[in-house]
Amino acid sequence: MKHELNIWVVGGDMRQAKLAQLLALDGHTVHTYALEQDRSTGPLPEEDLSQAEKADCVVLPLLVSTEGGLLNAPLSQTDHPLSDVLDALRPSQFICGGRLDSEILALAAHRGLTIRDYFAREELAVANAVPTAEGAIQLAMEHLPITIHGARVLVVGFGRVGRLTAQRFQALGAKVSVAARRYEQLAWAQAMGLGTEHLAHLAGWLCGYDLIVNTVPAQVLGRLELEDVKEDCLILDLASKPGGVDLRAAGELGLTVIWALSLPGKVAPVTAGAAIKSTIYNMLQEAGY
Amino acid sequence: MKHELNIWVVGGDMRQAKLAQLLALDGHTVHTYALEQDRSTGPLPEEDLSQAEKADCVVLPLLVSTEGGLLNAPLSQTDHPLSDVLDALRPSQFICGGRLDSEILALAAHRGLTIRDYFAREELAVANAVPTAEGAIQLAMEHLPITIHGARVLVVGFGRVGRLTAQRFQALGAKVSVAARRYEQLAWAQAMGLGTEHLAHLAGWLCGYDLIVNTVPAQVLGRLELEDVKEDCLILDLASKPGGVDLRAAGELGLTVIWALSLPGKVAPVTAGAAIKSTIYNMLQEAGY
Amino acid sequence: MKHELNIWVVGGDMRQAKLAQLLALDGHTVHTYALEQDRSTGPLPEEDLSQAEKADCVVLPLLVSTEGGLLNAPLSQTDHPLSDVLDALRPSQFICGGRLDSEILALAAHRGLTIRDYFAREELAVANAVPTAEGAIQLAMEHLPITIHGARVLVVGFGRVGRLTAQRFQALGAKVSVAARRYEQLAWAQAMGLGTEHLAHLAGWLCGYDLIVNTVPAQVLGRLELEDVKEDCLILDLASKPGGVDLRAAGELGLTVIWALSLPGKVAPVTAGAAIKSTIYNMLQEAGY
Amino acid sequence: MKHELNIWVVGGDMRQAKLAQLLALDGHTVHTYALEQDRSTGPLPEEDLSQAEKADCVVLPLLVSTEGGLLNAPLSQTDHPLSDVLDALRPSQFICGGRLDSEILALAAHRGLTIRDYFAREELAVANAVPTAEGAIQLAMEHLPITIHGARVLVVGFGRVGRLTAQRFQALGAKVSVAARRYEQLAWAQAMGLGTEHLAHLAGWLCGYDLIVNTVPAQVLGRLELEDVKEDCLILDLASKPGGVDLRAAGELGLTVIWALSLPGKVAPVTAGAAIKSTIYNMLQEAGY
Structure with missing residues (x-):
């Protein structure tokens, strides 16, 4: 400006x-x-x-x-x-x-x-994915009796939040797989050194995970998928409404699900405020200020 | 199948x-x-x-x-x-x-x-970005008298190759900045912990780099930008034709430019063959085989 | 066995x-x-x-x-x-x-x-440094209004806990410096891409940090050093007794200090139990079982 | 000074x-x-x-x-x-x-x-381990027809060079295991997210690797161990004399071994000169200059 x-x-x-x-x-x-x-x-x-x-x-x-x-x-x-x-x-x-x-x-x-x-604005969505990913790590640390290091983690969805979340769990030493639908996304996950699962075929493949983090705002973890999840697995749902987990089925199966919304403002309000500032500057610049 | x-x-x-x-x-x-x-x-x-x-x-x-x-x-x-x-x-x-x-x-x-x-296919392009990024690292190691660790690196462009290249140089301890045009791309670079420059305003800002890696297939490093590059900086151009560097100006300024094309088949033919296989499987599956 | x-x-x-x-x-x-x-x-x-x-x-x-x-x-x-x-x-x-x-x-x-x-046993001490480092991350996330990503972090001491803590904050995108006394330790920090400060000369150099993590069990952060710390900086003391922070001076200066002891058993008891198992196996093997 | x-x-x-x-x-x-x-x-x-x-x-x-x-x-x-x-x-x-x-x-x-x-001086040895590790990466990239990303790498020895080498191959997406003798070293490797093998029991366990990097200056890869190495595996020996590979056995088995000595001066003389400078400054300071 x-x-x-x-x-x-x-x-x-x-x-x-x-x-x-x-x-x-x-x-x-x-x-x-x-x-x-x-x-x-x-x-x-x-x-x-x-x-x-x-x-x-x-x-x-x-x-x-x-x-x-x-x-x-x-x-x-x-x-x-x-x-x-x-x-x-x-x-x-x-x-x-x-x-x-x-x-x-x-x-x-x-x-x-x-x-x-x-x-x-896309750049704010990307910037907000960082505190969201950190919020997921914090929640996982608070609720799991094991370290992230060595934990087997599945990240469902590979958009902004999925990517940054998967990368951070990996950086802390977790064994991370990504479930996504598009071949392109799976190729990105592989290029980042992550394991891959096809989103359409999760049922029967979830028994090995200590933590499942969902980022897809559509019910991708239904009863069929959840039946296979082990009892001490933690499920974090970061997706906006309607979320990605069949909460009723999860409850009946005795699974712990945390549905965490609007993490940036909660876990890092100062960082979130700074990201809004940068975005408004970009908008002002485009508007000729 | x-x-x-x-x-x-x-x-x-x-x-x-x-x-x-x-x-x-x-x-x-x-x-x-x-x-x-x-x-x-x-x-x-x-x-x-x-x-x-x-x-x-x-x-x-x-x-x-x-x-x-x-x-x-x-x-x-x-x-x-x-x-x-x-x-x-x-x-x-x-x-x-x-x-x-x-x-x-x-x-x-x-x-x-x-x-x-x-x-x-997009998934093959992503998969090929890995050997391309590794090829860039190999060339930089072969031609620089300093370690990648601690080197100041600018990656121009933040598409498939730019992302994977920047991430790998960073992983080896380089101080990496990214020059891109879209705010969204700059936000991604920041989320990955990389420095950022706006692609439109590089002239006058390139004197600090030991290595510049271009991935944009359009002349983004013209005489104006190159004039500022220090003499012992290495420039790698990974972009397909017409490339991103004004080779004539670079020559007159005494700068070393390596224009590296088709790296996957050269640096890792076995990996590149495996990537083609995966892609053909995806295509067969979509075609109902 | x-x-x-x-x-x-x-x-x-x-x-x-x-x-x-x-x-x-x-x-x-x-x-x-x-x-x-x-x-x-x-x-x-x-x-x-x-x-x-x-x-x-x-x-x-x-x-x-x-x-x-x-x-x-x-x-x-x-x-x-x-x-x-x-x-x-x-x-x-x-x-x-x-x-x-x-x-x-x-x-x-x-x-x-x-x-x-x-x-x-040294191998148990190393294994326990992992949950300790994760506990430090969890505490920092819980108490800081900014993301770890982009935060300026000083890790004081570069033994087992210092190394793994510094590396993990760095992996999450923080700008991490290490304060240590021996040239060898500073060389290790540099080889890992971390900034360095000399432990003996911290006074006057601490104003830039958002988070200071101490791992040295001797008072290295006295009044002189603390006077320079900014008010919204978080201080985590991971050192066993007597700790490394002059708590009285910190209190008078209005600084927030968290003295966190015995983190492995608190944040990851299952992982900590597994580490004890491995160690006992090693001991049994050495004893001829 | x-x-x-x-x-x-x-x-x-x-x-x-x-x-x-x-x-x-x-x-x-x-x-x-x-x-x-x-x-x-x-x-x-x-x-x-x-x-x-x-x-x-x-x-x-x-x-x-x-x-x-x-x-x-x-x-x-x-x-x-x-x-x-x-x-x-x-x-x-x-x-x-x-x-x-x-x-x-x-x-x-x-x-x-x-x-x-x-x-x-220990700090120079640590500083020199960085260009040595990079030299190992360069050699691996030059001689392997696959990418480091996804390659199965064994690093033998976990001293200065072993640590920095293993960490860098891991950072580039390789699946890295470490062979060491002391439980403490194996615990460090695990804390860094690396696989582990016991150095004394390598025979029969080497068939899976695409690359073996030795850092131990004693013959740890003898005929018994080498017999199991697959033909297209590359062996890099970074150890000073007498080296760690039975070259005669390797030759008879048709294995490719590169014995790379004094890498810092070769791959990054400028960085190596800077490291000598820092070390001399430390020595002068200790001597009261």
């Missing part, structure tokens, strides 16, 4: 609070709103929303609103109607938020505003 | 010779033609081309023909007109070759034959 | 319980005593201590006794005087325990028994 | 030439003698040996003398009697050389000179 910007960070959790700090460190003039309980900075002055019209860039939370039309603002003690926030903005501003749904887009369009979705 | 096949391996180099061996080890009935000088097997009996019509599967070389309409058969002492080979085949056979051009496709179509291109 | 043995596993925690399971899986006749609350096996029959005289090999716990002369038996609901146990053994048996002190050795000698210390 | 020194680099090969350059870059006043054919610097002025008495530090080559009492000076076109060199030095100087033998020590003592051996 060519110059310092006036940036408003509005609502959100520790990620947005950290984002605001980092933007200020880069020399931008940063205002925060509805983040007053961020403990890492101490109480912030109550900003006047009417001044937001002077912003070059406005950053809304990841999940912009909660039920009831309120701004998603867990670090604020006050309720902030989203409409108040949107009313304070102008069409010429660069406005962005995360995981936009049709409702929020309609509210914005109604006011002539364009909101860009930073969470839809 | 459900059963053993009658497979003809026709022409080619050590990769095809090894492929024939591996297919036979898997229990198929394998015939070779125009591979009689393969030293690893000893002289093979001269097969009768008229028997090729009994084949379930026919494997042509990677680069099917040479100039003058001859079969590409460096391991044969005889000239074999490609038309003779094609005349011996039947439309119902599974026929495949590598790097098919329009001419060969036309010759085949004229006879009602369908030839599938195994070299166009 | 040439044949199956009669082995008694007497007292201890989950490691000994697992050890007993593994020994039985290897075909030995295994008796357990004072391990009756091990949940992984279900209630075990109350063994008759008078039968222990038939054992070829007797395994005592890691820390053989607790205060008051009792057998260290956290998985038993009963108090077991150590003297009762020792009275049941015979001089011709192979008897081993972990972390033997002079008191227990005297008690044994008084009865003509020789007890060997499996915890004093 | 506290100040700039007057340093003479006397004789040697590209390593000493590079050492001289690096010392000068660090600000020392550097004189070279009998290095006049070093192409990397261009012709150097003929220095007057009588001025060497002004040196604070004198660096002799690695292997100080050749047969006939001459200075080891492959980069010089002239013969330089070692006695002339020693006669020019004074007892108060810091004099060092590499791989000193009793003859050279006697010559020095006769003149009241103390020569320290930089090659006997």
Whole structure:
């Protein structure tokens, strides 16, 4: 970017609070709103929303609103109607938020505003795969009575999260196999020194694993597959809804399943905030700022 | 596959010779033609081309023909007109070759034959990136007076070859940066612990590198970029034609450039043959064999 | 070993319980005593201590006794005087325990028994360094708001635990430096691609780290060194008593220090039990069994 | 060190030439003698040996003398009697050389000179293990028709070179086992994720390997062990004399053995020169300079 910007960070959790700090460190003039309980900075002055019209860039939370039309603002003690926030903005501003749904887009369009979705950016998805993979390692370490070193691990799915997760377990000395559907993905897994299984033929092949990490958001571990899993195997499901494990069958079989969602904000909010910052910079650059 | 096949391996180099061996080890009935000088097997009996019509599967070389309409058969002492080979085949056979051009496709179509291109398969491209990356390491070791450990390496491009090359240099202790154009690729590089440069802004930033490995088949290292490269830096160009380095400018600047093409067949023909086998199996499976 | 043995596993925690399971899986006749609350096996029959005289090999716990002369038996609901146990053994048996002190050795000698210390074996110390290193990673993940990937980590000391810890943080993408005293150790760190600091000159050089992991059991991080550590840096002390951190100074400076002892038994009791098994096998082999 | 020194680099090969350059870059006043054919610097002025008495530090080559009492000076076109060199030095100087033998020590003592051996320093041995390990990789890549990735590699011995070699082959995707004698070494290998074999029981277990790298300077691969090695296995012997392979038996069995000595100076003279520099700095520091 060519110059310092006036940036408003509005609502959100520790990620947005950290984002605001980092933007200020880069020399931008940063205002925060509805983040007053961020403990890492101490109480912030109550900003006047009417001044937001002077912003070059406005950053809304990841999940912009909660039920009831309120701004998603867990670090604020006050309720902030989203409409108040949107009313304070102008069409010429660069406005962005995360995981936009049709409702929020309609509210914005109604006011002539364009909101860009930073969470839809591929580079943020890749960056977030790192804390997700580390979260999987942490959970595995917390719940397994054996070391990752030497453990037999199956990673189901070989997209962003699958790749980085498999690579990290391997780096810690686990014996890692990957189950994927496409020959190309299996070739990548082999090129990385990982074992391979074909996703369509898992039933009957899962008895050897100490840990199964699923990353596919479709039921790939059904009763048929689970019947073969040994009792002390840990199953981590990192996939977004509907998840990849038949939880009912798993329960009946006495298997331990941990369905871990939204790990980046939980395990490494500071890193997650930094990744949002980089992504917004990329978006601003593409928009000519 | 459900059963053993009658497979003809026709022409080619050590990769095809090894492929024939591996297919036979898997229990198929394998015939070779125009591979009689393969030293690893000893002289093979001269097969009768008229028997090729009994084949379930026919494997042509990677680069099917040479100039003058001859079969590409460096391991044969005889000239074999490609038309003779094609005349011996039947439309119902599974026929495949590598790097098919329009001419060969036309010759085949004229006879009602369908030839599938195994070299166009993504899984083979990924598998071949491994020996290519190792070839780059070998060349760097042979030509640099320093160890890879501690060397500052720039990998230009972050596709298949770029990824595996960067990862391997990093694994050997080099300080590796990646130059790429897309934010997504840069995010992947960061997730792998690599430094990043934007491909569009390399000029003026190349003075620190001991080794530059290009993988982009377009001139990304022109005079402007090269002017900054230090004299004892080695430049490896792994990109297919037209390559990525302005060779004339490099020469005038006294820089050492090695343009290394077709590394898999050169540095690891046995591995390359095994990769072709896997790919052909995938193709057969998809075709219902 | 040439044949199956009669082995008694007497007292201890989950490691000994697992050890007993593994020994039985290897075909030995295994008796357990004072391990009756091990949940992984279900209630075990109350063994008759008078039968222990038939054992070829007797395994005592890691820390053989607790205060008051009792057998260290956290998985038993009963108090077991150590003297009762020792009275049941015979001089011709192979008897081993972990972390033997002079008191227990005297008690044994008084009865003509020789007890060997499996915890004093170098191969067990190396094997235990793996779960210790993983425990350090788990603690860092739990307590840091950033990812290990990209974190700046200093590992103080480069013995068994230091090496494996540094290598694992590096494998997860951290920027790792090692502080050691001997040039040889610093050369090893460099050969592994790690940064180096001289242990004697840490004061003034610690402000850049997000995580400091100490492995030296002597106060190497005193007030002078700690004054420079940034407030949100996490300090993990893995060193046995007296530890390596001036806890009082750290407290006054508002620094977070976690002193983590005996990690193997806590984070990976099953792996730790398996390591004891291997070590006992080595000892038996050396003793001619 | 506290100040700039007057340093003479006397004789040697590209390593000493590079050492001289690096010392000068660090600000020392550097004189070279009998290095006049070093192409990397261009012709150097003929220095007057009588001025060497002004040196604070004198660096002799690695292997100080050749047969006939001459200075080891492959980069010089002239013969330089070692006695002339020693006669020019004074007892108060810091004099060092590499791989000193009793003859050279006697010559020095006769003149009241103390020569320290930089090659006997453990940190140099560790540093040199890196280019040795890389040399092993280069040789393996040059001579094997398969990729290192996926190759089954046995590293015999687990000292400095064994460790760094095994780790690097593993990092490139090979399946690496280590053969060692001590339980402690085997535990280290396991902690690094390597397979293990006991050195005393190799006979009958070597048929699976594509590459065997020996680092033990005693005949550990005799006829009995070699009989089982498959014909296309490559054997690299990195051990100094007498080496670890029964070359006669290997020849009779038709096995390919490459005995590679002194790799650091061959594969990475610049890195090897830098390592000598670091070592001499350490020695000077210990000597109070």
